[in-house]
Amino acid sequence: MAFLHSLNRPLMAEKASYLNLLAKDAVTRLIQRIRGVAHKMAHISSKKESKKLKIPYVKLKGRIFYYRRRVPHKLRKFYRKGVVEFSLGTQNEKDARELSSDVTAKLNKYWLQLSMETLEIPASHLLVEKHGDPQSIPKLSEALALYIRNKNTKNSDAFVRTSERAVRELISCSGDMEIDKYDRTDALKLRDKILGRGLAPQSAKRLLSVVRSVINLSINEYALPINNVFSKLDFGQAKPVHDRTSIPVETIKIVQQECMKLDDDKRWLVALIADTGMRLSEGLGLLKEDIVLDHDVPHLIIQPHPWRSLKTNSSERKVPLIGSALWAAERIRTNVRSRFAFPAYVNEEESKTNSVSAVLNKWLKTVAGDKHVIHGFRHSFRDRLRAIQCPIDMIDQLGGWKQINSVGNDYGEGYDLYLLRDHLRKMRSG
Numbered sequence: 286m287a288f289l290h291s292l293n294r295p296l297m298a299e300k301a302s303y304l305n306l307l308a309k310d311a312v313t314r315l316i317q318r319i320r321g322v323a324h325k326m327a328h329i330s331s332k333k334e335s336k337k338l339k340i341p342y343v344k345l346k347g348r349i350f351y352y353r354r355r356v357p358h359k360l361r362k363f364y365r366k367g368v369v370e371f372s373l374g375t376q377n378e379k380d381a382r383e384l385s386s387d388v389t390a391k392l393n394k395y396w397l398q399l400s401m402e403t404l405e406i407p408a409s410h411l412l413v414e415k416h417g418d419p420q421s422i423p424k425l426s427e428a429l430a431l432y433i434r435n436k437n438t439k440n441s442d443a444f445v446r447t448s449e450r451a452v453r454e455l456i457s458c459s460g461d462m463e464i465d466k467y468d469r470t471d472a473l474k475l476r477d478k479i480l481g482r483g484l485a486p487q488s489a490k491r492l493l494s495v496v497r498s499v500i501n502l503s504i505n506e507y508a509l510p511i512n513n514v515f516s517k518l519d520f521g522q523a524k525p526v527h528d529r530t531s532i533p534v535e536t537i538k539i540v541q542q543e544c545m546k547l548d549d550d551k552r553w554l555v556a557l558i559a560d561t562g563m564r565l566s567e568g569l570g571l572l573k574e575d576i577v578l579d580h581d582v583p584h585l586i587i588q589p590h591p592w593r594s595l596k597t598n599s600s601e602r603k604v605p606l607i608g609s610a611l612w613a614a615e616r617i618r619t620n621v622r623s624r625f626a627f628p629a630y631v632n633e634e635e636s637k638t639n640s641v642s643a644v645l646n647k648w649l650k651t652v653a654g655d656k657h658v659i660h661g662f663r664h665s666f667r668d669r670l671r672a673i674q675c676p677i678d679m680i681d682q683l684g685g686w687k688q689i690n691s692v693g694n695d696y697g698e699g700y701d702l703y704l705l706r707d708h709l710r711k712m713r714s715g
Contacts, residue, residue, distance in 0.1 A: 340381060341385065341389065342385055343385045348376045349373075349374075349375070349376060350372075350373045350376070351371065351372055352369070352385055353368060354368070354369050354370075354389075354392065355368055355369075359400070360399050360400065369510060371510075373385065373512065374512060374516075374517070388510055391510055392508075392510050394508045395507075395509070395510065398508075422463040422464060422507075422511075423503050423507070424462060424463055424464070425461050425463075425500075426452070426461050428464055428499050428500060429448060429449065431502060431503055431506065432448060432498065432503075433445055433448055435502060436498075436502070439594055441594050442634065442635055443635075446635075447495060451492050451493070451495035451499070452499060454478070454479065454492065455475050458474055458478055459474065464503055464509075465509065467500075467514055471514065472493075472518060473518070475493065475496070476493060476518050476520065479493070480520070486521050487520075489520055493515060493520075496515050500513050500515060530657060530658075530664065532661040534665070534669065536653045537559055537662070540559065540652050541559055541560075541608070541609040543652050544559075544609060545612065548616065550627055551644065551645060551648070553616050554569065554627060554645070555645060555649070555659070555662075557585075557610050557613040558610075559609050559610065559662050560606075560607055560608040560609050560610035560611075560666075560713065561606070561610045561666070562662065562663050562665075562666025563587065564596065564600075564685075565641070565642055565659050566638045567587050567593075567595070567600070568626075569630055569631060570592060570593025570631060571585065571626040572625060572626060573621060573623070573624055573625070573626055574624070575588065575626070576618055578614065578615065578618060580702075581702075582702040582703055582705075583605070583614065584604055585610075586603055587601060587602050587604065589601065592632065592634060593631070593636040595685070597685070597687050599681070599685055601685070602682060602683070602685050603702060605705050605706035605709050607706065607709045607713055608713045645659050646658045646659055666684060667680060667686075669712045672712075673711045673712050678699075679705065679708060682699050682700055682705070683708075683709070
């Protein structure tokens with residue numbers, strides 16, 4: 286038996302060694318198989334992702350979508366590079382798809398124009414003049430001129446001033462360049478500069494929106510493949526707008542008394558607004574002849590002038606004079622020598638509404654409290670008329686508000702001055 290055991294020992298050792306080899310080989314094969322499956326899964330996932338992102342001319346860099354398209358060979362001479370590539374400025378695939386489609390359409394249209402320009406035109410020597418370079422991109426100042434020419438349909442000086450002011454801010458910050466030269470850094474720099482001066486976020490947003498609109502018009506007009514870097518800027522949390530607050534009747538009476546004590550042109554304007562509900566610009570832009578006192582019903586004629594347009598067609602109206610408004614009108618007709626009711630702030634070319642608004646609001650806060658501004662009289666005017674159950678269409682007529690859409694609103698002449706005066710008297714005594 287001992288002899289047999291001695292013979293089996295080498296066989297058992299060899300068997301154990303063989304089993305170890307088999308185990309190692311099985312583990313190696315298993316690892317290889319796992320790696321193969323993982324590789325296939327990654328490949329499938331990649332294909333799915335690629336298939337999912339099947340947007341023409343769009344690629345993903347990090348988390349941002351980019352537009353990338355080769356320039357046709359015959360149009361290469363018009364470009365600095367052979368590829369049009371730029372950020373779409375979004376991480377959202379749906380937005381990227383829409384932006385890509387829009388850019389592609391504009392590029393197709395623009396490239397078609399370029400292609401037509403490269404065609405050899407028969408009898409070209411007979412043309413009066415050659416066409417300009419279709420590739421030229423306007424400077425910001427040129428884009429502004431186009432914007433004013435196309436959008437200032439009412440020939441408003443205020444529109445021109447606001448547009449020029451916004452563009453002037455950008456030029457002082459980054460210079461007057463072709464509109465495709467501005468980048469996001471310029472936009473952020475301008476935003477920070479304006480907010481740094483203490484301008485309210487909402488006011489800064491309005492100013493930057495003008496710049497954005499100026500550039501957008503040129504992009505659309507010339508089908509330029511440009512991304513407007515002044516879009517979607519963040520201005521932080523805007524403060525509540527206080528000019529929505531109505532001024533209480535008791536406070537209005539206190540303000541009117543102070544106006545009569547001080548008895549100067551600024552207080553005449555406040556008193557005029559308090560009992561008529563006029564917009565500040567409407568009162569400031571009046572002529573003396575717009576103040577009619579030799580009538581059974583003394584009244585104002587609110588109409589457009591070259592130095593001051595009206596907000597809407599329904600803003601043109603007649604408003605009876607009562608209370609503090611009648612007192613102010615009489616003071617103006619007695620003391621003012623100019624044809625303008627407020628000559629210190631108005632001339633043939635402009636009405637200085639913004640500067641007057643700042644001065645009057647500062648004074649009003651000392652009398653009525655910090656939360657009230659001049660425009661609050663207009664909100665109070667509507668509330669006071671509601672309180673006496675004045676008909677809604679009469680309220681709209683008196684305040685020059687656009688009336689609710691109705692076929693009937695286009696018929697008739699509206700309420701006469703006598704009936705309007707009766708309701709205003711009732712409002713004042715109420």
